[in-house]
Amino acid sequence: MTGAILDVHGATRHYVSGDSIVKALDGVSLEAHGGELVGIVGPSGSGKSTFLLIAGLLEPPTAGDVTIRGQKVSEPGANLDRLRDFRRHAIGFVFQKANLIPFLTAGENVALALEIDDVAARPARAYATDLLINLGLGHRIDNPPARLSGGEQQRVAIARALANDPPLILADEPTAALDSHRGRQVMELFRQIADVRQAAVVVVTHDPRSLDLFDRIYEFADGRIVGEERSADKVRPEAVGLLPQRP
Numbered sequence: 715m716t717g718a719i720l721d722v723h724g725a726t727r728h729y730v731s732g733d734s735i736v737k738a739l740d741g742v743s744l745e746a747h748g749g750e751l752v753g754i755v756g757p758s759g760s761g762k763s764t765f766l767l768i769a770g771l772l773e774p775p776t777a778g779d780v781t782i783r784g785q786k787v788s789e790p791g792a793n794l795d796r797l798r799d800f801r802r803h804a805i806g807f808v809f810q811k812a813n814l815i816p817f818l819t820a821g822e823n824v825a826l827a828l829e830i831d832d833v834a835a836r837p838a839r840a841y842a843t844d845l846l847i848n849l850g851l852g853h854r855i856d857n858p859p860a861r862l863s864g865g866e867q868q869r870v871a872i873a874r875a876l877a878n879d880p881p882l883i884l885a886d887e888p889t890a891a892l893d894s895h896r897g898r899q900v901m902e903l904f905r906q907i908a909d910v911r912q913a914a915v916v917v918v919t920h921d922p923r924s925l926d927l928f929d930r931i932y933e934f935a936d937g938r939i940v941g942e943e944r945s946a947d948k949v950r951p952e953a954v955g956l957l958p959q960r961p
C-alpha cells in the first residue's frame with residue numbers, strides 16, 4: 715500500500731484496429747495523493763483520455779492495474795459494472811462539456827447527484843445550495859443551464875462531481891470550451907478542491923496558462939510518460955470558504 719489515493723501501475727491499453735494494434739497506453743505508472751493537483755499534458759492521440767478511462771474505472775487495462783485508497787480495483791478482465799457504487803463514491807468526473815440536465819435548475823442538477831445516492835430531497839437541495847454558494851454561484855441556483863455562461867455551467871458540473879465527496883476527481887480538458895479568464899477560474903477551483911478537501915485531482919489539459927497551479931505535470935507521448943515536472947513554488951489562490959461536507 716502506497717498511501718496514494720490513486721495508484722495506477724503499468725497501465726496499458728491496446729486496441730485492435732483492422733490488422734494493426736494501436737497502443738493507446740503503453741505501461742503508464744502514476745500516483746496521486748490527497749491534496750495534490752496533478753496535470754497531464756501531451757499531443758492529440760498521446761493516450762491522455764485513455765489514461766483517465768482506466769484510472770476512472772470506466773475501462774479495464776489490457777495490462778497493469780489500478781489501486782484506489784489501497785484497494786486494487788481494476789486489472790485486465792476486471793468486471794467494472796460491479797464497481798458502479800464504488801465508482802460513484804470514490805470518483806468525481808468532469809468533462810470538457812458540462813453536460814447538465816437542461817430542464818433542471820443548477821441547484822436541482824447538483825441535488826440529483828445526492829438523491830441518486832439515497833439522500834432525501836430536502837437535505838440534498840440544502841447541500842446543493844451551500845455548495846453552489848461556496849463556488850460563487852449563489853445567484854444561479856434557480857436558473858436552468860441555458861441561462862448560465864459556459865464557465866458557470868462548468869462550475870455547476872464541478873459542484874455535481876463534488877456532491878458525493880469523492881476522494882478522487884478526474885477531469886478531461888475541463889477548460890477547453892472556456893475563454894482564458896473563465897478557464898483560469900475553473901483551474902483555480904480545482905487547486906482549491908485539492909487544498910481544502912484534500913482530494914487527489916487529476917486534470918488533462920491543453921491549456922498552458924494554468925500550469926503554475928499544479929503540483930506535478932506529466933507529459934504523455936505515444937501512450938507513455940515522457941516527462942515529469944514538479945513545481946516547488948506553485949501558485950495557491952486564496953482558498954474559498956470551507957466547502958461544506960455532504961449530508
Ligand SMILES: Nc1ncnc2c1ncn2[C@@H]1O[C@H](COP(=O)(O)OP(=O)(O)OP(=O)(O)O)[C@@H](O)[C@H]1O
Nearest residue numbers: 729731736737738757758759760761762763764765
Ligand atoms: N476505442 C478505440 N479504438 C481504437 N483506437 C482507439 C480507441 N480509443 C483511442 N484510440 C486510439 O488511441 C490513441 C490514444 O487516444 P486518446 O484519446 O487516449 O488520446 P488523447 O491524448 O486523449 O488525445 P486528444 O488530446 O485528441 O483527446 C489514439 O491513437 C486513438 O486513436
